[in-house]
Amino acid sequence: xxxxxxxxxxxxxxxxxxxxxxxxxxxxxxxxxxxxxxxxxxxxxxxxxxxxxxxxxxxxxxxxxxxxxxxxxxxxxxxxxxxxxxxxxxxxxxxxxxxxxxxxxxxxxxxxxx
Amino acid sequence: xxxxxxxxxxxxxxxxxxxxxxxxxxxxxxxxxxxxxxxxxxxxxxxxxxxxxxxxxxxxxxxxxxxxxxxxxxxxxxxxxxxxxxxxxxxxxxxxxxxxxxxxxxxxxxxxxxx
Numbered sequence: 664x665x666x667x668x669x670x671x672x673x674x675x676x677x678x679x680x681x682x683x684x685x686x687x688x689x690x691x692x693x694x695x696x697x698x699x700x701x702x703x704x705x706x707x708x709x710x711x712x713x714x715x716x717x718x719x720x721x722x723x724x725x726x727x728x729x730x731x732x733x734x735x736x737x738x739x740x741x742x743x744x745x746x747x748x749x750x751x752x753x754x755x756x757x758x759x760x761x762x763x764x765x766x767x768x769x770x771x772x773x774x775x776x777x
Numbered sequence: 778x779x780x781x782x783x784x785x786x787x788x789x790x791x792x793x794x795x796x797x798x799x800x801x802x803x804x805x806x807x808x809x810x811x812x813x814x815x816x817x818x819x820x821x822x823x824x825x826x827x828x829x830x831x832x833x834x835x836x837x838x839x840x841x842x843x844x845x846x847x848x849x850x851x852x853x854x855x856x857x858x859x860x861x862x863x864x865x866x867x868x869x870x871x872x873x874x875x876x877x878x879x880x881x882x883x884x885x886x887x888x889x890x891x892x
Contacts, residue, residue: 696879706868708879719879752820758878766880768822 665689667769669755675775681743684772687736688757696766697730697740698754706754712738745776779804779871783883790859791891797844798854798886800869808874811845811852816885817865825867828852830874856888864890 668687676682688695696711710720712732720730727746732738742749752773756766780803790796802811813825828836828845835843840860844853856863869883 694878698880705884706880706882708881711879713878722879754822756822765824765827771820773820 667755667757667767669753669769669772671772672770673773673775675777676745677777678746679744680776681741682745682749682774682776684740684753684755684774686738686740686755686769688738688755689759689767690736692757692759692767693735694758694766695732695738696756696758697738698756700752700754700771701750709740709753742774745774747776750774750776779806779809779873779881781869781871781881781883783869783886785886786884787887787889789889789891790856792859792861794859795855795857796859796888798856798867798869798888800852800854800883802850802852802869802871804850804871804873806873810872810874811843812870812872812880813841813843813852813854814868814870814882815863815865816868822868826854859890861890861892864888 670685694713697709698706700706709722710730715732730740752771754771755769758764758766782801809830811828815823815825826836826838826841828843835845840857842855866885866887868885870880872880
């Protein structure tokens, strides 16, 4: 199994630009999570999906952030317009059925907004 | 809302020695799970060990073990026979047993292994 795949691994953009982060969960997993990691705030849950349906987006910081999961094998996190304070590492994780199952994390996308 | 606190920003231990990383949490729930994740410089998040709140027995995975004190809401990680490869950030995490499915993380402890 290839594990959770995220792209790009690194993204550098200018303030005001649209940024799209992508995630492919592990095949067969039915839950998908987006987290953000910064020095100041640590690791924060942004949003998660069960069976492609957004369940809790209370961690999404602003309306500039949006996430979609059009099918079981693909999710996007979009920031528009991006700001320097959005600079962070964004992780995607997926989990199989059963509430005790482990979340498997992708390698993360390091986003730098200039 | 649940909170997870790791009071040690950094810890250092000699190779082959034992080190304990502290974690406390706050919750009003009785059903939950606790985890320790390791994040090496590669940035990859790796599950080290997990504990169900309803189990009194402390979880053990090879050189890694936990001391779970439910009444005190404490969940420390003990690493025995420390190895250079153990050097990493370690995060304590909480997951509700029902409903909310995401993880709540502590701020992490940077573990340094002295050769």
